[in-house]
Amino acid sequence: MRGEEAFSRDWDVVIIGGGNAALVSALSARDAGARVLMLERAPLVFRGGNSRHTRNVRCVHNAADAFNTGAYRFDELWKDLCGVGKGPSDEELAELTVRRSEDAPGWMAGHGVRWQRPLTGTLHLGRTNRFFLGGGKALVNAYYRRAAAAGVEVLYEASVERLEFAGDRCTGLVVSSGGREHRLRAGAVVCASGGFEANIAWLRRYWGDAALNYHIRGPRYNDGTVLAQLFEAGAESAGEERGFHAIAVDARSPKFDGGIATRLDTIPFGVVVNRDGVRFYDEGEDIWPKRYAIWGRNIAGQPDQIAYSFWDAKVRGLFLPPMYGVYRGDSVGDVAAQMGVDPATVTATIGAYNAALSGEGRFDPAVLDGLGTRGLDPPKSNWAQPIDTPPYFGIAMRPGITFTYMGVAVTRDARVRRTDGSVLANVFAAGEIMSGNILSTGYLAGFGMTIGTVWGRIAGEEAAKHAVG
Amino acid sequence: MPLDDLFAEAERQMNVCNSCRYCEGYCAVWPALELRTELTKGDLTHLANLCHDCRDCFTACMYTAPHEFDLNPPKVFTEIRTATYTSYVWPRNLPRPLRGAAGTAVSAVVIGLVLLGLSVLTTDGLAFATTTSGSPYELLPYWLMLLVVGLPALWSAGVGLYAVAGYWRDTHGRLGDLASPRVWAAALRTAVTLRHMRGGGEEECAYPTDQPTPARRRFHGLTFWGFLLCLLSTMAAGVEQDFLGIDPPYPPLSVPVVSGTAGGVAMIVGCAGLLALKRRAAPEQGTETMRRADHGLLGALLVLAVTGVLTLVLRETAAFGAVLLIHLAAIVVCFGVAPYTKFVHWVYRLLAVYQDEWEHRTADR
Numbered sequence: 001m002r003g004e005e006a007f008s009r010d011w012d013v014v015i016i017g018g019g020n021a022a023l024v025s026a027l028s029a030r031d032a033g034a035r036v037l038m039l040e041r042a043p044l045v046f047r048g049g050n051s052r053h054t055r056n057v058r059c060v061h062n063a064a065d066a067f068n069t070g071a072y073r074f075d076e077l078w079k080d081l082c083g084v085g086k087g088p089s090d091e092e093l094a095e096l097t098v099r100r101s102e103d104a105p106g107w108m109a110g111h112g113v114r115w116q117r118p119l120t121g122t123l124h125l126g127r128t129n130r131f132f133l134g135g136g137k138a139l140v141n142a143y144y145r146r147a148a149a150a151g152v153e154v155l156y157e158a159s160v161e162r163l164e165f166a167g168d169r170c171t172g173l174v175v176s177s178g179g180r181e182h183r184l185r186a187g188a189v190v191c192a193s194g195g196f197e198a199n200i201a202w203l204r205r206y207w208g209d210a211a212l213n214y215h216i217r218g219p220r221y222n223d224g225t226v227l228a229q230l231f232e233a234g235a236e237s238a239g240e241e242r243g244f245h246a247i248a249v250d251a252r253s254p255k256f257d258g259g260i261a262t263r264l265d266t267i268p269f270g271v272v273v274n275r276d277g278v279r280f281y282d283e284g285e286d287i288w289p290k291r292y293a294i295w296g297r298n299i300a301g302q303p304d305q306i307a308y309s310f311w312d313a314k315v316r317g318l319f320l321p322p323m324y325g326v327y328r329g330d331s332v333g334d335v336a337a338q339m340g341v342d343p344a345t346v347t348a349t350i351g352a353y354n355a356a357l358s359g360e361g362r363f364d365p366a367v368l369d370g371l372g373t374r375g376l377d378p379p380k381s382n383w384a385q386p387i388d389t390p391p392y393f394g395i396a397m398r399p400g401i402t403f404t405y406m407g408v409a410v411t412r413d414a415r416v417r418r419t420d421g422s423v424l425a426n427v428f429a430a431g432e433i434m435s436g437n438i439l440s441t442g443y444l445a446g447f448g449m450t451i452g453t454v455w456g457r458i459a460g461e462e463a464a465k466h467a468v469g
Numbered sequence: 470m471p472l473d474d475l476f477a478e479a480e481r482q483m484n485v486c487n488s489c490r491y492c493e494g495y496c497a498v499w500p501a502l503e504l505r506t507e508l509t510k511g512d513l514t515h516l517a518n519l520c521h522d523c524r525d526c527f528t529a530c531m532y533t534a535p536h537e538f539d540l541n542p543p544k545v546f547t548e549i550r551t552a553t554y555t556s557y558v559w560p561r562n563l564p565r566p567l568r569g570a571a572g573t574a575v576s577a578v579v580i581g582l583v584l585l586g587l588s589v590l591t592t593d594g595l596a597f598a599t600t601t602s603g604s605p606y607e608l609l610p611y612w613l614m615l616l617v618v619g620l621p622a623l624w625s626a627g628v629g630l631y632a633v634a635g636y637w638r639d640t641h642g643r644l645g646d647l648a649s650p651r652v653w654a655a656a657l658r659t660a661v662t663l664r665h666m667r668g669g670g671e672e673e674c675a676y677p678t679d680q681p682t683p684a685r686r687r688f689h690g691l692t693f694w695g696f697l698l699c700l701l702s703t704m705a706a707g708v709e710q711d712f713l714g715i716d717p718p719y720p721p722l723s724v725p726v727v728s729g730t731a732g733g734v735a736m737i738v739g740c741a742g743l744l745a746l747k748r749r750a751a752p753e754q755g756t757e758t759m760r761r762a763d764h765g766l767l768g769a770l771l772v773l774a775v776t777g778v779l780t781l782v783l784r785e786t787a788a789f790g791a792v793l794l795i796h797l798a799a800i801v802v803c804f805g806v807a808p809y810t811k812f813v814h815w816v817y818r819l820l821a822v823y824q825d826e827w828e829h830r831t832a833d834r
Contacts, residue, residue: 045535052531055491114672114681116494133669134529135491141528141679259531261488261538321506323488 019049021431024456085442187467196224239436246296249400270311277345698732
C-alpha cells in the first residue's frame with residue numbers, strides 16, 4: 001500500500017515502532033480482528049530497532065525441551081530478576097511480566113519464530129534463555145513475513161513527530177513520510193518506539209559531557225521523540241533517568257549500530273585500568289555472563305569514559321576474538337604506549353597486581369576458581385593469574401549503551417498513566433519505552449525481549465479491544 | 470580482485486562474524502569458524518567450500534550494506550570458491566579456445582565430427598541406417614567406445630586427484646589424514662543426505678528468497694541421485710555385457726534402461742528446477758562469474774540427460790545414430806573439461822565436509 005492511501009484511511013490500531021514489541025503488538029491486535037497500521041521510522045533494510053541486535057528471550061519453563069537444557073521455574077526467574085541492581089521498579093508489573101513469560105515462547109513459535117538448539121556460543125544461557133535461530137533480525141524478518149500474510153500494513157521511513165490529544169484521548173498522529181507531513185487518526189495507539197539512547201542531547205541532561213563518549217549499540221533512530229510527546233501529554237515517568245543497559249565495547253567501534261560484534265569479553269582474563277593507568281573495579285567479581293552488563297556503567301563512571309583491558313599470552317583463545325584485532329607488544333608498557341596510556345603507571349599497576357597474587361587455587365575459567373589477590377584494592381577475586389608471559393595484549397574500551405530504562409508508567413493493561421493519576425484512554429505502551437516499570441538499574445540477559453513480547457501482547461490485545469470492542 | 474585482497478576482505482568479514490556468532494545455528498560454517506581465532510588462507514578456503522550458499526546468514530545479518538561493516542559472506546565465499554576451482558587443477562586454465570560456452574560448443578562439434586568419421590571407418594555408420602537394433606556398437610565398436618570415453622575420463626580423474634592433494638595440503642596438511650574410514654562414513658552420510666541444506670532449524674534453508682523451503686535441497690538431490698543412476702546404468706550395462714554375456718540393446722525392464730531413464734528424468738527435473746530457483750536469487754549475494762559457471766554446469770547436465778533419454782526413447786528409429794552421436798560427443802567433452810568447470814564443486818565440498826567431520830572428532834576428544 002502506498003503511503004498516501006494508508007494516510008487517507010481510518011485505522012483501528014496504529015503501532016508506532018518497528019521492533020519486537022511493535023511487531024508483537026501489531027500481530028496481537030490483528031489476531032484480535034483490528035485493522036492495523038505499523039509506522040517504522042527506519043528504511044526496510046534497517047527495520048526492527050534494537051531487536052535486530054538481540055539474540056534470546058528469558059522465559060519461565062517447567063521442563064527441559066529441545067531448546068532449553070533444563071527447567072527454569074517462576075520462583076527462580078523472579079529471584080534472578082530481584083537480584084539484579086535494585087530489583088524491579090514496580091513489583092506488581094514485574095510479577096505479571098514473569099508470570100506471562102511462560103506462554104510467550106509458544107506464541108512466538110506460533111507466529112513464525114524459529115529456535116536454535118544450545119550450541120557452544122549459547123550453552124552458558126541454554127537452560128534459562130531460548131535463542132532465536134539466526135538472532136534478532138531473523139526473528140524480526142519472521143514477524144514481518146507473518147504480519148504481511150495477516151494483512152498488517154507497514155509503512156517504512158514513516159516517523160511520528162507529534163501526538164495530538166483532547167482530554168485523555170489521542171486524537172491524531174502527525175507523521176513525516178516521503179518529505180511531507182500527514183495527519184492520521186486511529187482508534188487506539190500503541191507506542192513501541194524504544195528508548196531515547198540515541199538522543200545524545202537527552203542523555204547529556206543526566207550525564208553531562210560524559211554522554212559525548214558513549215557509543216550507542218543500536219540504530220540512531222531511537223531518539224525518544226514519542227516518549228517526549230507522551231511526557232508532554234502528562235504521562236507519568238517510570239524508571240530511573242540514568243538507568244540504562246550498557247556493556248564494554250571496543251573504543252574503535254562506530255558511534256551507532258555496532259551491535260553485538262563490538263563487545264569485548266577480555267575483562268575477567270586480565271586487568272582493567274582507567275585513563276590514569278590505575279585499576280578501579282574487581283575484574284573477577286563473578287562469572288562473566290553475570291557481570292557482562294555492569295562494565296558499561298563501570299567505564300561510564302571513569303575519567304574520559306575510557307578503560308583499557310590487559311592480558312597476556314597465557315589466556316589467548318579463551319574468549320571471543322575482538323573484531324578489530326588487539327594491540328600487542330613485548331611488554332605491558334609497550335602495549336600501553338600504543339593505546340596512549342602512560343606506560344610507567346601501567347607497568348607499576350600490573351607489577352603491584354602480580355605481587356599481590358595469592359596463588360591459591362587452580363585457574364579455571366568455567367567456575368569461580370577462587371584464584372584471587374591478597375591485600376590489593378580493588379581486589380581481583382577470581383581468575384587472577386600473573387600477567388607475565390609475552391606477548392602482551394590490550395584493548396581500549398568505551399561504554400556501549402544498549403537501551404535506556406526511563407519510560408512511561410503503565411497500568412496492568414499497558415495503558416499509559418498520567419501524573420494526575422488518570423490514564424490515557426487509548427494510548428498503550430510496550431517494550432523499551434515502558435521497560436522502566438520493570439527494570440530499575442541492573443539487567444538480566446534476554447529480559448528486554450521478554451518485556452517486549454509480554455507487553456506487546458498485552459498492548460496489542462487491549463488496543464484492539466478498545467478500538468474494535 | 471587480486472587474491473591477497475580477496476582473502477584479506479574475507480578475513481575482515483569473518484572476524485566480525487566470529488565476534489557475533491548469531492548464525493551458528495544455520496550451518497556447519499559457523500561452528501567451524503568458532504574453532505578458529507586466527508584465520509589463514511587455508512582456513513578461509515575451507516570455510517568457503519563448506520558454505521553451500523543458502524544465504525540464510527545474509528538474510529539474518531544486521532551488518533549487511535548499507536551498514537558500514539558491509540558483510541556479505543555468501544558473496545565473499547563464492548569468490549573464494551571461484552579461486553579454489555582454478556587454483557588446484559593442472560593446467561590452471563584451459564587453453565583459450567576451449568574456455569566458456571562457445572569453447573565447449575565448438576569442442577562438441579569437432580568431437581562429434583571426429584566420432585562420425587570414426588563411425589564411418591569402423592562400422593560403416595550402421596547406427597545411422599533406417600533400421601537399427603538400438604545397439605550402441607552400431608555407432609562405434611566396443612573397444613573404440615571404451616577408448617573415446619575412457620581417455621577423457623582418465624584424464625579428469627588424474628587432474629581431480631592432483632587437485633585433491635593440493636587442496637588438502639592447503640586446508641588441512643597431512644595427506645594421510647584422508648584415510649580415516651570413520652570420518653569418511655560420517656562425511657559421506659552428510660554428503661549424500663545433503664544434510665547441510667536442511668538448515669539449522671526444524672525447517673529448511675531459505676534459498677532463494679527469505680522463505681524457508683526444501684526446493685533447492687530437493688532439486689539438488691534429484692540432480693545428484695539422477696547423475697548417480699545414470700552412472701549406475703552405464704556400469705550395469707558393462708556388467709551385463711562383460712560378465713553375464715548379454716549384449717545390448719537391453720529390454721525396457723532391465724537395470725540399465727530403468728536406471729538410465731529414471732536418472733535422466735531426475736536430472737532434467739533437478740537441473741531445470743535449480744535453474745528456475747537461480748533466476749529468483751538476489752544477484753548482489755553472488756557473482757556473475759559463479760552465475761555463469763552454475764548455468765554452464767546445469768546446461769551441460771541438461772544436454773547430457775536429454776540426449777541420454779532421447780537415445781533410449783529413439784533407439785529403434787532412424788534418429789538413433791544421430792542422437793547417440795550427440796550424446797557421446799557431449800560425454801566426451803564433459804568428461805574432458807569437467808575439472809575446469811563448476812562440476813568439481815563436489816570434490817572440494819566433500820573434502821570440506823570430511824575436514825569438518827574430522828575437526829568435530831578432534832574437538833570432541
